[in-house]
Amino acid sequence: MEQYFQIEERSDGEIPVVAVVGEIDVATAPQLRECLHTVMARGEATVVLDLLGVTFLDSTALGVLVGALKRCRELGGELHVVVSDARIMKIFEITGLNKVFPIVESLDALSAP
Amino acid sequence: MEQYFQIEERSDGEIPVVAVVGEIDVATAPQLRECLHTVMARGEATVVLDLLGVTFLDSTALGVLVGALKRCRELGGELHVVVSDARIMKIFEITGLNKVFPIVESLDALSAP
Amino acid sequence: MSGDTEIAGADTLSVGDRVELIFPARGDLVVLARLVASAISARAGFDIEELEDLRLAVGELCLLALQGSDDRHGDLRLEFVLTDSALDISCTLAGAAPHMGAPNAEAADADHLSEQILDALVDEHGREQMDGFVRAWMRKHRRGRSV
Amino acid sequence: MSGDTEIAGADTLSVGDRVELIFPARGDLVVLARLVASAISARAGFDIEELEDLRLAVGELCLLALQGSDDRHGDLRLEFVLTDSALDISCTLAGAAPHMGAPNAEAADADHLSEQILDALVDEHGREQMDGFVRAWMRKHRRGRSV
Ligand SMILES: Nc1ncnc2c1ncn2[C@@H]1O[C@H](COP(=O)(O)OP(=O)(O)O)[C@@H](O)[C@H]1O
Ligand SMILES: Nc1ncnc2c1ncn2[C@@H]1O[C@H](COP(=O)(O)OP(=O)(O)O)[C@@H](O)[C@H]1O
Numbered sequence: 207m208e209q210y211f212q213i214e215e216r217s218d219g220e221i222p223v224v225a226v227v228g229e230i231d232v233a234t235a236p237q238l239r240e241c242l243h244t245v246m247a248r249g250e251a252t253v254v255l256d257l258l259g260v261t262f263l264d265s266t267a268l269g270v271l272v273g274a275l276k277r278c279r280e281l282g283g284e285l286h287v288v289v290s291d292a293r294i295m296k297i298f299e300i301t302g303l304n305k306v307f308p309i310v311e312s313l314d315a316l317s318a319p
Numbered sequence: 320m321e322q323y324f325q326i327e328e329r330s331d332g333e334i335p336v337v338a339v340v341g342e343i344d345v346a347t348a349p350q351l352r353e354c355l356h357t358v359m360a361r362g363e364a365t366v367v368l369d370l371l372g373v374t375f376l377d378s379t380a381l382g383v384l385v386g387a388l389k390r391c392r393e394l395g396g397e398l399h400v401v402v403s404d405a406r407i408m409k410i411f412e413i414t415g416l417n418k419v420f421p422i423v424e425s426l427d428a429l430s431a432p
Numbered sequence: 433m434s435g436d437t438e439i440a441g442a443d444t445l446s447v448g449d450r451v452e453l454i455f456p457a458r459g460d461l462v463v464l465a466r467l468v469a470s471a472i473s474a475r476a477g478f479d480i481e482e483l484e485d486l487r488l489a490v491g492e493l494c495l496l497a498l499q500g501s502d503d504r505h506g507d508l509r510l511e512f513v514l515t516d517s518a519l520d521i522s523c524t525l526a527g528a529a530p531h532m533g534a535p536n537a538e539a540a541d542a543d544h545l546s547e548q549i550l551d552a553l554v555d556e557h558g559r560e561q562m563d564g565f566v567r568a569w570m571r572k573h574r575r576g577r578s579v
Numbered sequence: 580m581s582g583d584t585e586i587a588g589a590d591t592l593s594v595g596d597r598v599e600l601i602f603p604a605r606g607d608l609v610v611l612a613r614l615v616a617s618a619i620s621a622r623a624g625f626d627i628e629e630l631e632d633l634r635l636a637v638g639e640l641c642l643l644a645l646q647g648s649d650d651r652h653g654d655l656r657l658e659f660v661l662t663d664s665a666l667d668i669s670c671t672l673a674g675a676a677p678h679m680g681a682p683n684a685e686a687a688d689a690d691h692l693s694e695q696i697l698d699a700l701v702d703e704h705g706r707e708q709m710d711g712f713v714r715a716w717m718r719k720h721r722r723g724r725s726v
Binding site: 444452454455461463 | 597598602
Binding site: 209229231232233262264265266268269270272273293297300301302 | 606607609610613631634635638639642645684685686688689690692693695696698699700
């Protein structure tokens with residue numbers, strides 16, 4: 207019944223990875239916004255957003271993603287999004303955002319040449 | 320989200336076993352009542368009610384059980400109840416029905432000498 | 433920021449918050465009431481055991497209110513109010529035709545069982561019956577708060 | 580009687596049934612609306628994919644209604660009505676103070692995204708704004724029924 211939400215930043219590789227687990231909606235999106243801001247405030251222009259553990263996403267969450275993407279690109283970087291769940295992918299598709307974000311199905315697909 | 324309910328009768332041993340899985344409440348209890356009636360209408364005075372798979376039980380369900388117990392005893396038999404979950408056991412305890420029903424924690428406990 | 437874990441939505445109800453669920457007065461929809469009860473209880477800061485208690489208790493509250501009903505007409509209005517010291521819940525049946533005939537033994541047993549369950553699980557409860565409507569209510573104190 | 584399996588509660592809503600949820604107009608409680616939407620949709624006979632669509636759509640409906648709100652006052656009233664051909668859902672914001680200031684870029688994006696999501700997931704939807712209240716509504720046809 208609980209709305210589960212967890213956010214974690216891993217900076218072990220070259221590109222920082224922000225991984226979210228649970229539901230990103232109007233209640234939890236502000237935390238994602240803050241986390242992405244913090245990472246970019248460190249000067250990171252390219253960020254990987256791992257949504258593999260995300261079970262729900264609403265327009266507020268997408269709004270945060272679009273805002274972060276704009277900011278990354280202004281800084282000359284990119285916001286890579288990792289999505290594999292068909293339901294989550296559907297939300298990107300119906301809003302046309304699958305054509306706006308560089309979306310990959312796994313973290314491996316990013317490091318592949 | 321769905322209210323899951325499944326009822327199964329196994330008559331392979333000497334005593335018929337009625338096994339319920341899911342939530343027994345005001346919506347599903349009538350099916351349990353009917354199943355128990357059907358078994359007793361065949362002349363079975365002793366029945367084992369396996370509640371190991373039950374996740375929720377309300378007063379309507381308990382009412383059906385009390386009705387079935389009375390009927391079993393009128394026929395000179397018994398209604399054995401199998402419960403192991405602490406939540407389900409709590410419902411028998413707060414209604415005092417743990418002292419009314421012969422309750423065991425497993426089906427094995429019934430066949431043991 | 434690393435390892436920033438939390439159950440969002442836990443304890444998000446504030447003192448004075450009121451949630452209301454209105455649904456057709458039928459037993460097969462009491463599951464809706466229990467669902468909302470779980471969600472509200474979690475957000476009112478009750479722990480998992482209390483949450484299960486409240487889910488069961490709210491179902492019984494609905495059953496007590498439903499007893500005046502012919503299971504075909506009217507609505508149940510379930511209201512949750514969070515106060516400083518407690519979660520107050522009431523269930524009102526309105527617009528139902530009066531129940532015909534005397535209750536059978538099983539229904540009488542179940543009614544008594546509902547009362548026993550509420551006695552055990554909540555701090556106060558009661559039931560009022562007036563012409564036209566039945567109202568069952570209960571109060572569950574919040575631990576560590578003034579009562 | 581052996582192997583008598585069923586999902587009890589599936590398809591238990593009837594034509595004409597009306598369910599209403601009223602809760603404080605705050606974003607952190609929209610999860611309640613989605614929860615009830617899932618339960619209602621399942622009981623209205625929608626399949627699991629449609630149920631997920633409706634859960635998402637109802638959340639967006641609430642967000643559209645919430646936009647008039649200062650996120651501190653007022654209630655959201657979410658209403659589900661099952662008709663012969665559709666599930667009609669509306670969300671009304673009442674008693675909220677008007678939202679101060681122009682929406683920021685992110686809020687404007689999110690608003691546009693809500694509209695796109697509803698366009699894709701439901702058959703009809705709309706939004707009315709009058710002094711004192713905002714009402715967003717949507718309609719999802721039931722498959723295999725006359726529309
Ligand atoms: N929701 C309710 N509906 C009807 N009566 C109630 C309700 N809650 C409490 N009561 C009854 O009213 C009495 C006084 O209520 P109140 O002054 O609010 O509570 P307290 O018990 O904390 O003094 C309670 O002890 C109880 O018997
Ligand atoms: N819940 C609603 N609230 C406000 N307007 C609605 C609602 N549902 C539908 N409408 C609008 O009213 C129009 C006519 O409604 P109605 O005659 O009931 O439906 P239909 O589209 O099946 O002819 C719809 O096409 C729609 O634009």
